[in-house]
Amino acid sequence: MRTVSQVLLCLPVILTSFSHAAGIQVGRTRIIYDAGKKEVALPLVNKEKELPWLIQSWSDTGDGKTRGPFIVTPPLFRLDPQKEQSLRIAWNGTALPTDRESLFYMNVRTIPGTAKEDDDKNVLRLIYKTRLKLFWRPKGLQDTPTETCKNLHFVRHGEMLTVVNEGAFHSIFDSLLLGNTRLEKADMVTPRSSVQIPVPKSASGNTVSWRCITDYGNASDKYTVTLARD
Secondary structure, three states: OOEOOOOOEEEEEEEOOOOEEOOEEEOOOEEEEEOOOOOEEEEEEEOOOOOOEEEEEEEEOOOOOOEOOEEEEOOEEEEOOOOEEEEEEEEOOOOOOOOOOEEEEEEEEEEEOEOHHHOOOOOEEEEEEEEEEEEEEOOOOOOOHHHHHHOOEEEEEOOEEEEEEOOOOOEEEEEEEEOOEEOOOOOEEOOOEEEEEEOOOOOOOOEEEEEEEOOOOOEOOOEEEEOEEO
């Protein structure tokens, strides 16, 4: 018999862009919660052939401390080898904006079991933490995430590129280029807001091209515009 035991020496590993934490396979790279649904499911699969894993899960608001407005069931459980179980994520009724998408984060911490023959040994065990974006999507929003991405506006102010998002959805960049220069610090633009991105001194050109990450975790079509300059 194998059990999930206390880790004597552990090293935490945080995975933000992976959907596979060692022996545990997480079924999505992001979670879309449409407000009309009672709950959404996040499937987990233990790919190990022999060892169980202990799974702990919770949501937060983005600061890593404040819990998000969701009830996750079960919050703590054992997942036996070659078994699958889904986390059920339900909104707790907290008031949220109705004119735009809201972003939260789903955390899944996985702790490997210990084989019986290792019970009396000091074994290094890795604790994995997978962190997924969780988008709360109200009813009746205009346009789509694709349209929001496509309609981003760009203005260069010296060595800063301002990106304006007038849509109701988050736009998360897969890539952003000024001319032929990739802007490595490009990340995300929240709904109805703007963000400034540093431009390398070597960057030139008057076109901006970009792709966003879709609801399915892949890259969108490529969009290109002529840069506006103040």
